[in-house]
Amino acid sequence: MKKIEVVETWLSEHLAMFQCPVCQSAIVNLDQHSLICSNRHFTNINKHGYVYFINHAAKGEYNREMLLDRRKLLQAGLFKPMVEVVARRLSAQDETILDVGTGEGTPLDQIRLARASSNDTYLGFDIAKDGVQLATQLDPHLFFCVADLRKLPFQSQQFSTIVEFFSPSDYGEFKRVLKPGGQVLKVIPNPDYLIELRQLLYADDQGHQTYSNQSVKDLFKVHYPQMEEERIQYQFDLPFDLRFSLVKMSPLHWGKSAKALTDEELIKLTQVTVDVQLLIGHQS
Known part of the structure; x- marks a missing residue:
């Protein structure tokens, strides 16, 4: 077909x-x-x-090249342990899952693989058509579309779980499209996320070597006062041929003071820290 x-x-x-x-x-x-x-x-x-649900021109932050680099790292396992933790937070019953800011779709596909025995319904959307077009290359059980976070093209109370991996949120829309008793599983970076790369890129810029996620957590708690948290931390052994891809897939290298890394510096980048916080909010 x-x-x-x-x-x-x-x-x-x-x-x-x-x-x-x-x-x-x-x-x-x-x-x-x-x-x-x-x-x-x-x-x-x-x-x-895929379906284009936006009535105006839109462009995401990631271009096709960056998304392809991201796919290489994710399919090599960069996010797999965190995705498995997210998958364990899903119920034993069949779910209808919305992936916000799906990019090229690999995390949603990895959730599907982790729940191979379930008959779930999977939808992913992004504002960037390059990512959505790449996502359509994945399993046909996954549906992808281009959509606006602020104006979701879904009827109310359709999803049992919303997942987010490093994406912005619109909690008003989330509450509208979630079923009663549904949940939001939001992954955000902790200060040590990819700290090895940050220290290489900003060796002479101490300000860019630090990061706080407190404001994101505070806003999440406003909308979900009974929020739960789970820290996910592990080391990822970086294949030699993917070290440049790691630099290119991350917005860390966008900063004006970011260094152009030499081959010698990249050779030393053998392992990176994945340190993230999973925020869990429940729909009343």
Whole structure:
């Protein structure tokens, strides 16, 4: 089957989950490669196998090259232990899972693999079409779309779990689309996340060598006062051929004072620290 046929089959089975990006009315039909709402607005299904739910031009921070570097590291296992911790926070029952800021989709696919015995429903979205287009290369059980975090194209109370890996949040929209009793699993960096890379890039800039996630945690607690936390920390052995990819996939190298690393410096980068905090919030 062509990609567009695969995604149309998936959409036909999950049509009631979506709402029109123009008027927020229900999507009621799928015809001629388009989703059609009750007010007759049409949203086209892309030939690459995803839906573009934004009515304006949008560009993400990550370009295709960075996303490909990210995929190499993630498929080599950089995030796998943290993804497994997130997967263990899911229920034994079948879930409907939304991945916010999915990028090129690997973490969502790794959750699917960790829950191979479950009959879950998986959706990932990002504002960057480069990432979503790459994500459509993954398992056909995953659905991906381009969407705006501030105006999600989903009907209310559709998801049992929202997952986020280093992505921004819109807690108003999260509360709208989560089912009663649903949960948000948000992964944020701790101060020692990729500390070895940060120290190389900013050897002469002490300000950029430190980081605090306290404001993110404080805002999460405002919305989920009974929040839980779990620290996830481990060392990742960095394959030699992926050391430059690690630099390119991370926004750490965007800073004006970031050094251009030499081959000699990269050779010494044999291991990096993954140190993150998992924030868990429950929908009342």
